[in-house]
Amino acid sequence: MSAARDAVLGRVRKSLGRKTISAEDRAELEARLAGHDRGVIPARTDLDAKSLVDLFVDMAAAVDTTIERVADADAVPAALSEFLARHNLGSDLRMAPDPWLDTIPWAGRPTLTITKGPSDGGDDVGVTAAFAAIAETGTLMLLSGPASPTTLNFLPGNHVVVLRASQVMGAYEDGWDALRDSGAMPRTVNFITGPSRTADIEQKILLGAHGPKRLHILLIEDT
Amino acid sequence: MEPTSRKFNANVRVALANDALQSALGKIESGFVVNRANAAARLPEFDALRDQARDIKDHTLDNLDFYLEAFESRVHESGGHVHWASSAADARRAILDICRSVDAKIVTKGKSMIAEEIGLNEYLEKNNIEPVETDLGEYIIQLRKEPPSHIIAPAIHLVKEQVEDAFRSAHEGMFDPGRSLEEPRALLEEARAVLRQRFLDADVGITGANFLIAATGSTVIVTNEGNGDLTQTLPTIHIVVASLEKVVPTLEDASTILRVLARSATGQEYSSYTTFSNGPRRNGDPDGPEQFHVVLLDNGRSDLLGGPVRDVLRCIRCGACMNHCPVYGAVGGHSYGWVYPGPIGAVLTPSFLGLDEGRHLPNASTFCGRCESVCPVRIPLLSLMRHYREQSFEEKISPPAERTGLGVWAFFARHPALYRFTTGLAMRALAWAGRKQGRFSTLPFAGGWTAHRDLPAPQGDTFQRQWSARGGRQR
Numbered sequence: 001m002s003a004a005r006d007a008v009l010g011r012v013r014k015s016l017g018r019k020t021i022s023a024e025d026r027a028e029l030e031a032r033l034a035g036h037d038r039g040v041i042p043a044r045t046d047l048d049a050k051s052l053v054d055l056f057v058d059m060a061a062a063v064d065t066t067i068e069r070v071a072d073a074d075a076v077p078a079a080l081s082e083f084l085a086r087h088n089l090g091s092d093l094r095m096a097p098d099p100w101l102d103t104i105p106w107a108g109r110p111t112l113t114i115t116k117g118p119s120d121g122g123d124d125v126g127v128t129a130a131f132a133a134i135a136e137t138g139t140l141m142l143l144s145g146p147a148s149p150t151t152l153n154f155l156p157g158n159h160v161v162v163l164r165a166s167q168v169m170g171a172y173e174d175g176w177d178a179l180r181d182s183g184a185m186p187r188t189v190n191f192i193t194g195p196s197r198t199a200d201i202e203q204k205i206l207l208g209a210h211g212p213k214r215l216h217i218l219l220i221e222d223t
Numbered sequence: 224m225e226p227t228s229r230k231f232n233a234n235v236r237v238a239l240a241n242d243a244l245q246s247a248l249g250k251i252e253s254g255f256v257v258n259r260a261n262a263a264a265r266l267p268e269f270d271a272l273r274d275q276a277r278d279i280k281d282h283t284l285d286n287l288d289f290y291l292e293a294f295e296s297r298v299h300e301s302g303g304h305v306h307w308a309s310s311a312a313d314a315r316r317a318i319l320d321i322c323r324s325v326d327a328k329i330v331t332k333g334k335s336m337i338a339e340e341i342g343l344n345e346y347l348e349k350n351n352i353e354p355v356e357t358d359l360g361e362y363i364i365q366l367r368k369e370p371p372s373h374i375i376a377p378a379i380h381l382v383k384e385q386v387e388d389a390f391r392s393a394h395e396g397m398f399d400p401g402r403s404l405e406e407p408r409a410l411l412e413e414a415r416a417v418l419r420q421r422f423l424d425a426d427v428g429i430t431g432a433n434f435l436i437a438a439t440g441s442t443v444i445v446t447n448e449g450n451g452d453l454t455q456t457l458p459t460i461h462i463v464v465a466s467l468e469k470v471v472p473t474l475e476d477a478s479t480i481l482r483v484l485a486r487s488a489t490g491q492e493y494s495s496y497t498t499f500s501n502g503p504r505r506n507g508d509p510d511g512p513e514q515f516h517v518v519l520l521d522n523g524r525s526d527l528l529g530g531p532v533r534d535v536l537r538c539i540r541c542g543a544c545m546n547h548c549p550v551y552g553a554v555g556g557h558s559y560g561w562v563y564p565g566p567i568g569a570v571l572t573p574s575f576l577g578l579d580e581g582r583h584l585p586n587a588s589t590f591c592g593r594c595e596s597v598c599p600v601r602i603p604l605l606s607l608m609r610h611y612r613e614q615s616f617e618e619k620i621s622p623p624a625e626r627t628g629l630g631v632w633a634f635f636a637r638h639p640a641l642y643r644f645t646t647g648l649a650m651r652a653l654a655w656a657g658r659k660q661g662r663f664s665t666l667p668f669a670g671g672w673t674a675h676r677d678l679p680a681p682q683g684d685t686f687q688r689q690w691s692a693r694g695g696r697q698r
Contacts, residue, residue, distance in 0.1 A: 005295075005307040008467070008521045012288045015529025021289055029289050033438045033472055039275045039479035040268045059492070097509075118510040121423050137493040146507035154452045172478040185301070185439055187504055187511050188456075191497040196449040199489070200360035200376065201383050201407040202247070203254040209359055210415060210422075211449025211496070 036180075038173050045136050045170030049223055052135045053165045059138030060217065063194030064207060067217045076162055076218050077109040083160065083216055084125065094123040094156060098147040101129055101162060118149035119156055126156035126212075131182075132175045133168045137193055140217075141175045144188035153190055159212040165223045224342060224370050228560030228572050231583035238554045243382050248552055251379070255546040258490020259597065266486065276480045277601045280537035283437075283471055284528060290437040290470045291519070297440025301502030303515035311341035314464060314520045318343065318429065321462055321516055322352055327426035333444060333451030334358035335431025336374055336540060337464050337520055339562045340575075343429070354429075355421045357450035359414055366393045372556030374563065375488050375542040380555050386410050418450070428454035428512070432465035433484070433539070435517070438473045441499040442517060445484065449496055461500070461512035466520045468536040474499075480539060483599035488541040523575050532607050535570045537600040544594035544604060550587050559584055566594035570607045578611060578620045585611040647685050654681045 013019060021029070047055060057067050070079050084091060095101060097116040106114060119126055128148060132141040140161055144150045153159060169175055172191070179185070196211030207213055227234060238244055263269045283290055295305045306321075308314035314337075322330060330347060332338060332354055344354040344365070356365040360378035364371055366389040371377030378386070387404040390413055397417065404410055430451050434443040442463045444451040455461040471477050485491040504511030527533060545551040545565025556564035561581070563571040569588060573581035585608035594604045615621040616629060635642040657663055657680025665673050672678060683689065 004309055004313060007309050008307045008519070008525060009288055009291065011521070011525035012291070012467070012528060015525055015527075016285070016288060017529070018288075021286075025286075026289070029286055033293060036473060036475055038475050039279075040271045042266060042268050042482070044266075063492070063495075121419060139493055139497075144508060144511060145505070146509065149509040150452070150456050151510045154449050154456065172481070173475055176474045176478070185441070185499075185501050187501055187508055189441075189499040189501075190452070191493070191499075192495065193491075193493045193497075194495050197447045197495055198359045198411065199254075199447075200358070200363065200378050201381075201386055201410055203250050203376070203379070204407050206408055206411050208415070209411065209448035209450065210357065210418065210453055 036173075036176070041171045041173065042136060047135075047170070049165075049168075052170060053168045053219075053223065056133055056135035056138055056168045057219070059135065060194070061138070063138055064197075065138060065194050065215045065217060067219055069219045069221055071221055073104045073220055074108075076104050076220065077106050077112065079218050080127070080160060081109055081112065083218075087158070087214070089124050089158060092124065094119050094126050094152060096126075096128040096148045096152055098129045101127070104162070119151040121155045123156040125158045125160060126152035127160045127162065128152050130161050130163050130167065132178055133163055134170070134172055134175055134191070135168055136171050139172070139191050139193040142190040142192060143179070143186040144190075145186050150188050150190065153192065154196075154211045157208070157212060158214045158216065159192075159195070160216045160218065162218045162220070164220045224339070224345075224562065226561040226572075226576055226580055228576065228581045228584060229579070231558060231560060231587060234558040234560055235554045235587075238558045241555075243385060244380050244555050247380050247382055248555055251546055251552055255376075255489060255542075259487060259543060259546070260490075262486035262490040262492065265492075266482075269483065269486065272479060272482050273599050273601060276483050276539070276599055277537060279471055279476045279480060280468075280539075280600050283476075284468065284533065284536055287467065287470070287528065290472060291467060293437040294435050294440055294470050295519075297437070298502065298515075298517055299440075301440050301515075303440065303502040303517060306516060306518045308518055308520045309522075311520070311522050314341050314518050314522070315343060315346045317518050318462055318464065319347070319350055319352075321460060321514075322347070322427050325426055325459055327352055327460075329353050329355060329421065329425045330427045330429055331355050331357050331422055331425040331454045331458065332361070333428070333430035333446065333454040334361050334377070335429070335464055336562060337431050337466055338429065339371060340522065341464070341520065343464070355418070355425065357418050357422065357448075357454055358446070359411065359448060359450075362414060362418065363389055366390070370557070370562065372564065373542060373545060374540050374565075374567075380557065383407055383410065390414070422453045422457050425454070425458045427460045427462060428456075428458040429462045429464060430455050432463050432469050432517075434477045434480070435465055435470040436472075436474055436477055436499070437470055439499075439501060441474070441501050443477060443497065443499050445481070445494045445497050447489075447491075447495040452496055452498055455498075455500060456511055459512060460514040460516065461503075462516045462518060463500070464518045464520065466522065467524050468538075480599075484539055484541055487543040487597065487599040527574055531610050532570060532574055534602050535567070535574065535607055537602055538567055538571075539600055540567075541599055543597045543599065547593040547597050549589060549591060549593070554587075559587075566604045566608070567602075570604060570611070573611045578615050578618070582611065582615045582620055585609070585615075643685070643687055647688070650681045650685055656680070
């Protein structure tokens, strides 16, 4: 394939009127690549931490995400059981093998049947954590990895995300900074804003096209 | 697909007489157009972001060689492969070779305009591989064996009864023939059930890319259905097919442009799913593809980069120009005769297929400028269409009658006194001829106009004389 590569790059350079990039220009471009400079960040996220969480909740609700705010991690199993009962979803949960999710006292709800790992398409309810939440548009940021299978975000009909208020950030760029601080880029970064939807038939918006029909967030007030 | 852009006029006649199409097109103004305006109004920084989006794209194009090489080396670092393709045929061949390496039978596809541009489905079928479109709109048109009529809403030309017909015939034997498919919800549930199995059966998943990130080697897809994510997560191999100009420098640059993409396209604040992919699955990952390939398509773009329509390479394929185009709204996407309809298609089609094929499209515009006014990366669509109009004239590609007509007009335009005299004469003659009715229902040489509406008979004086009489400024 190197012949095709040379041909394409050769034509690009011919159109740009240069054979090579000067050392000076190259240094400038490398600096831009490494720099993480931000563009305009919408002022709607210039808020204190508490108001930022409120903005996240409002923006998420506007795109049909449902949210329940709970006082602490201990309250999560009961809230999740109620969500299941409300929608007649049985008691089987397919959960991400996430060490933080394991700290939640699930044993207090012995009726919940929890299995862990990726989804094979047969699960009604997937439960995951999230890496961060972006208040600007009510968006969740999820990373793939051994503790967070990507299939859980898309295959189960219902996606439940257990989130802490302290994970809420303002802009997407805050999420990128946090990701770089936490280590390397994972295979997949999913920004999820509401449940799956389509408007492909007569522009009528319907939820649950191929991904989850419901996106439910249990938001732990830890701030 | 075999282009029919040269038959634009014939295509339009068919489209104007198609009632289902006209009913479907009538919904664009109250849908996409209103939603975009509302989304823009909710974000005070919207226009500043459009300026930045334009500048990011321009900067990247100015240094495209650097950013493509950077992207390639980052993909390699994350364990992926990059395949450079000069032409559509090269890209198809590269994709087929990858599919054959795992003896693929079924290939699921996320929505990709580049796959349409290179005619991928037809080619895979010829080579005994079954491509399955998974975006609902794309799935519908695949069943109907027709091309998309819109770059983000491929089945926008259809009403639900046509979708029902397509499903009843394609899904025969899979469901109760007596089932009700009247409601869009029922149609969606059926498509979801059929495609869910296809996602799980596929050997290879092919997606396009909205962005390629030079700093990280990421490919980015933006969807609402989640079909792109299932397409790229479940099979053994994920192939991304993307054109050169999709590259942007950093994650922050992509984030800036993403702020104007969904708002311009559907009026959403953000699409449901924005996904950044980096190479194949990692050690310990419980899911994800084992191989990750990017096919980088040139197909004439490197030449456009050095030419007069270079600005068209800024396009992020949001579809706002066609949503706001009165001509598109009247004739629909299929009239344009190739992959890209609307104002952006009126520039891309002559750019990729030449003026012999595409010369009608830049003329299929009232030059009202609505497309330009909503373009999130501020592409000067009118200037670019005008460039191709001029080239058609200068290179004698337009028919002799059209060029003679323009020549006659140019002669009068260069002789103002003669122009004023002749138009004054013609106007008085028309006013006299139409003095009884006040309008014309037929006119020689203007049947195309009077077939659809009357021409009012002139009243009063010529514009120029009225202008002078009211003290208008003279040049």
